[in-house]
Amino acid sequence: MKSPERIPRRAAIQRKEYISMAKKKPSPKMATEAAVDKKLAAQPENIKTESLAQHTADAAGEKMTTNTGLPVNDDQNSLKGGDRGPSLLEDFILREKITHFDHERIPERVVHARGSGAHGVFKLYKPLAEYTKAGFLNDTENETPVFVRFSTVAGSRGSTDLARDVRGFAVRFYTQEGNFDLVGNNMPVFFIQDAIKFPDLIHAVKPEPDNEIPQAASAHDTFWDFISLTPESAHMIMWAMSDRALPRSYRMMEGFGVHTFRLINAEGKASFVKFHWKPLLGVHSVAWDEAQNISGKDPDFHRRDLWDAIEAGAFAEYELGLQIIPEEDEFKFGFDLLDATKLVPEELVPVQRVGKLTLNRNPDNFFAETEQIAFHLGHIVPGIDFTNDPLLQGRLFSYTDTQLTRLGGPNFQEIPINRPVVPVHNNQRDGFMRQTINRGKTSYGPNALGNNDPQQVKAADGGFTSYQERIEARKVRARSKSFFDHFSQARLFFNSQSEPEKNHITDALSFELGKVKMLAVRERMLGLLMQIDKGLATQVAYNLGMHLPKEIPGNRNIPADGDPAAYQSVQAESTVAVSPVLSMAGTLKDTVKSRKVAILAADGADAASLRIVKDALEAEGAVAEVIAPKMGVITAADGTQIQVDQSFLTAASVLFDAVYVAGGINAAASLEAEANAVHFLNEAFKHCKAIAVSGDAHQLLEATYFSKKLSGHYTEENVLREGVLAGKADKKFSALFIKMIAQHRFWEREKPRLIPA
Numbered sequence: 001m002k003s004p005e006r007i008p009r010r011a012a013i014q015r016k017e018y019i020s021m022a023k024k025k026p027s028p029k030m031a032t033e034a035a036v037d038k039k040l041a042a043q044p045e046n047i048k049t050e051s052l053a054q055h056t057a058d059a060a061g062e063k064m065t066t067n068t069g070l071p072v073n074d075d076q077n078s079l080k081g082g083d084r085g086p087s088l089l090e091d092f093i094l095r096e097k098i099t100h101f102d103h104e105r106i107p108e109r110v111v112h113a114r115g116s117g118a119h120g121v122f123k124l125y126k127p128l129a130e131y132t133k134a135g136f137l138n139d140t141e142n143e144t145p146v147f148v149r150f151s152t153v154a155g156s157r158g159s160t161d162l163a164r165d166v167r168g169f170a171v172r173f174y175t176q177e178g179n180f181d182l183v184g185n186n187m188p189v190f191f192i193q194d195a196i197k198f199p200d201l202i203h204a205v206k207p208e209p210d211n212e213i214p215q216a217a218s219a220h221d222t223f224w225d226f227i228s229l230t231p232e233s234a235h236m237i238m239w240a241m242s243d244r245a246l247p248r249s250y251r252m253m254e255g256f257g258v259h260t261f262r263l264i265n266a267e268g269k270a271s272f273v274k275f276h277w278k279p280l281l282g283v284h285s286v287a288w289d290e291a292q293n294i295s296g297k298d299p300d301f302h303r304r305d306l307w308d309a310i311e312a313g314a315f316a317e318y319e320l321g322l323q324i325i326p327e328e329d330e331f332k333f334g335f336d337l338l339d340a341t342k343l344v345p346e347e348l349v350p351v352q353r354v355g356k357l358t359l360n361r362n363p364d365n366f367f368a369e370t371e372q373i374a375f376h377l378g379h380i381v382p383g384i385d386f387t388n389d390p391l392l393q394g395r396l397f398s399y400t401d402t403q404l405t406r407l408g409g410p411n412f413q414e415i416p417i418n419r420p421v422v423p424v425h426n427n428q429r430d431g432f433m434r435q436t437i438n439r440g441k442t443s444y445g446p447n448a449l450g451n452n453d454p455q456q457v458k459a460a461d462g463g464f465t466s467y468q469e470r471i472e473a474r475k476v477r478a479r480s481k482s483f484f485d486h487f488s489q490a491r492l493f494f495n496s497q498s499e500p501e502k503n504h505i506t507d508a509l510s511f512e513l514g515k516v517k518m519l520a521v522r523e524r525m526l527g528l529l530m531q532i533d534k535g536l537a538t539q540v541a542y543n544l545g546m547h548l549p550k551e552i553p554g555n556r557n558i559p560a561d562g563d564p565a566a567y568q569s570v571q572a573e574s575t576v577a578v579s580p581v582l583s584m585a586g587t588l589k590d591t592v593k594s595r596k597v598a599i600l601a602a603d604g605a606d607a608a609s610l611r612i613v614k615d616a617l618e619a620e621g622a623v624a625e626v627i628a629p630k631m632g633v634i635t636a637a638d639g640t641q642i643q644v645d646q647s648f649l650t651a652a653s654v655l656f657d658a659v660y661v662a663g664g665i666n667a668a669a670s671l672e673a674e675a676n677a678v679h680f681l682n683e684a685f686k687h688c689k690a691i692a693v694s695g696d697a698h699q700l701l702e703a704t705y706f707s708k709k710l711s712g713h714y715t716e717e718n719v720l721r722e723g724v725l726a727g728k729a730d731k732k733f734s735a736l737f738i739k740m741i742a743q744h745r746f747w748e749r750e751k752p753r754l755i756p757a
């Protein structure tokens with residue numbers, strides 16, 4: 001194969017100049033400038049960062065110019081007829097500045113508008129030649145540059161990160177064979193089976209069209225009206241009502257390609273494949289009450305978490321998992337592999353972990369990179385191909401189409417973040433904002449005037465060929481009979497949850513339907529739930545003050561001439577009754593890396609007890625912040641001064657994973673007098689977080705609502721059950737606290753539900 005012409009060589013040089021330029025900036029420098037330099041110098045270089053550097057500008061130390069390069073003398077005052085007179089139309093500097101500003105906004109994504117991005121690399125563990133000829137899935141030597149965008153689905157660009165919603169998990173691999181986009185979600189299934197239903201689904205979940213309420217929420221009539229008439233959504237509804245819809249962090253959620261794709265090897269042999277991302281920090285979620293609070297205290301919670309972690313060097317890591325299914329096994333599962341409302345239980349087909357994705361660099365510019373990236377699951381490489389999943393097929397149209405409006409024309413692939421790292425040559429020309437200057441007379445093929453360039457590429461040399469699937473069929477508008485088992489996997493998911501997770505699903509459904517005004521919609525939803533699990537439906541009905549309906553709602557997604565009977569759900573049982581990996585209860589709980597811990601302290605704090613725990617936490621990679629009644633410093637009992645990170649005005653327990661109260665009798669007395677400190681502990685307890693209190697600060701613990709509910713025996717066994725530790729702050733104490741934080745949450749605490757925080 002012809003070795004790829006590496007355009008970015010020039011870029012590499014420019015980037016080096018750019019970095020050394022940044023390093024050479026005139027001193028003295030502001031602290032922030034120095035930070036920028038450090039960041040630039042520290043950026044991991046790869047072929048994509050090099051190519052981006054060609055388009056990256058840094059104004060540090062530079063003179064100001066207009067867009068035509070004219071040095072600007074006065075950017076503060078417009079040109080006027082007299083210093084109190086009218087501004088002059090002649091003022092091209094004013095006009096240029098305001099005109100550009102007037103056109104700064106582009107349409108937000110019609111779905112997944114709210115997102116956060118990061119750069120990274122993918123490293124393969126072992127070549128996958130047996131299954132695929134894709135170069136990047138066979139190369140264990142080189143890292144493939146990636147850009148990832150996480151998102152919520154329903155909310156606008158400025159909406160809260162903590163909405164109950166599916167999360168997008170879109171990964172672009174800049175491979176030597178072109179861009180490969182794996183545009184997935186954090187849930188393995190979807191609401192609908194056919195792309196033609198997507199506008200209906202999204203219109204139903206978006207804010208209602210008459211009053212544009214509610215923002216970033218599915219808890220309203222139109223969504224549940226649609227769902228109650230669409231039983232194929234039952235499985236996805238279980239996921240969306242579970243804690244998976246409230247991730248603790250983008251770094252702590254799984255990702256899924258959702259559809260069944262195909263891998264093709266060099267011999268042309270195909271296998272089906274499901275793509276997975278497995279986070280190395282485990283899969284963790286927050287509580288719904290907590291999510292609602294975070295939405296007020298820090299609506300950028302997930303964005304900030306990802307950004308801060310990367311800045312701190314706590315890079316987000318995920319392993320790529322593959323479930324590979326031989327073509328011969330297509331019909332052996334009892335459900336259809338082309339049905340995107342079904343997952344393949346890992347008990348039936350294990351997930352092989354084949355490589356690691358590391359997110360190690362924040363974007364330089366949100367708009368240029370995160371906003372302008374244009375993902376498309378039609379961006380594939382030789383060795384990967386599609387299946388006939390009708391949801392996937394529709395997406396193949398939608399993603400390019402939507403960019404034409406969003407990014408303003410057909411040249412969006414030339415935007416730096418969208419450019420592949422290999423050269424692009426074809427006969428496409430012109431259009432708004434064309435960047436490339438194509439030389440030569442010919443922009444057609446075949447041509448003799450230009451040597452028939454650019455040349456098509458033989459399959460043996462890497463030219464893409466579609467998998468030659470045999471198709472012999474009538475052209476019909478239809479839904480396959482194999483798509484009508486709507487409930488077996490909804491039940492499988494529910495049955496696989498731990499008791500607290502089941503309670504959360506019940507609560508979520510009760511909350512969402514509690515927000516629905518139309519009684520008939522609630523009733524139909526109860527009918528739908530009855531088909532998943534009678535106990536679940538009964539509990540939700542109880543919470544809503546309703547009875548289970550006598551009539552079960554049917555499927556209403558029926559064509560005008562369709563026989564309704566032919567469109568009803570088929571009752572089936574899943575071949576696997578319980579799949580433990582569907583629950584988050586058994587996820588990895590072995591690290592506190594990048595977890596946030598609040599240390600409550602006040603004047604008179606015992607410095608030794610504060611430091612020993614803080615140091616131990618930081619040694620394990622956790623982030624500890626000192627929270628006190630006011631900002632500045634506190635004076636410890638021994639006279640030393642301790643820097644305060646936040647006061648109770650800006651900090652809140654919902655923004656932390658755990659709380660520690662440092663020792664010191666006087667400090668404890670001050671904190672006890674501070675209602676916010678007591679609330680901090682009560683709320684942390686309510687949200688089932690690890691709490692540790694240094695021995696002589698016990699009086700603060702006693703001021704809480706929950707102290708009487710504790711056994712009061714702080715043995716390791718009790719502590720790991722109750723999640724509250726009190727005692728002398730020493731090494732053993734710190735180690736136990738760290739073990740507690742790694743547990744993530746003590747969900748069992750919710751049972752008595754006695755904490756009013």
Ligand code: HDE
Binds near residue numbers: 402
């Ligand atoms: Fe998307 N989806 N989608 N989707 N989707 C978009 O493309 C669409 C679906 C997903 O961070 C849009 O560039 C249709 C499933 C992600 O930039 C749009 C259907 C899955 C993102 C679009 C689906 C996804 C999008 C809007 C039904 C998980 C954000 C802006 C057939 C496997 C990507 C854009 C980013 C974005 C259409 C269903 C994931 C309109 C028609 C299933 C992660 O093209």
